[in-house]
Amino acid sequence: MPHHLMNLRHVPDDEADEIRDLFEAHKVRYYETPPSRWGISMGGFWVHDDDEAERAQALLEHYQSERQARQQEAFAARSLRGETxxxxxxxxxxxxxxxxxxxxxxxxxxxxxxxxxxx
Missing domain, CATH: 1.20.5 (Single alpha-helices involved in coiled-coils or other helix-helix interfaces)
Known part of the structure; x- marks a missing residue:
């Protein structure tokens, strides 16, 4: 049964590219469906295997926490420079x-x- 790992609606292109690179670097067998233009289908990253889903989910959680920290640091730096x-x-x-x-x-x-x- 397919496992939906992540919704791609409103995901920036750089984040989606980084996740693709992460999955390819760790040899995660995934497939991707694009979100629809009208917002009906969400699109996302999917895997078929239960074990693969657990491994990919752990990679995604680690990636998301690192990305969140990077984005917060970048926002804090922009705020200090008065760019917000x-x-x-x-x-x-x-x-x-x-x-x-x-x-x-x-x-x-x-x-x-x-x-x-x-x-």
Whole structure:
């Protein structure tokens, strides 16, 4: 019976490539199904064998903990350099940020308009 190891929906390409390399380096016999464009099928990495699934799951858990630590360190470094947050993004792309803020304000106004007009 196939074992689903990992969902590939919303997985960055670099992470999927690293997992493929990990499986190939450890000779895990896996296969991959791509996620659908419309979000109906999740896609992912699969194996057929129970023992292979346990081994692959252990490799994935170790990889995920290492990746999480790397990503947290990278985020902390970006934060120390001031490369995170609203104002950083506003300075980088002011038109996009203003368009998003105006869109949120318009949606909020349209959503609250019936309640405001009742009073």
């Amino acid at each position: 947050g609203f104002w950083y993004h506003f300075r980088q792309r002011p038109v996009s940020v203003l368009a998003a803020v105006l869109a949120v304000a318009a949606i909020a106004a349209l959503s609250l308009l019936p309640f405001i007009s009742l009073g």
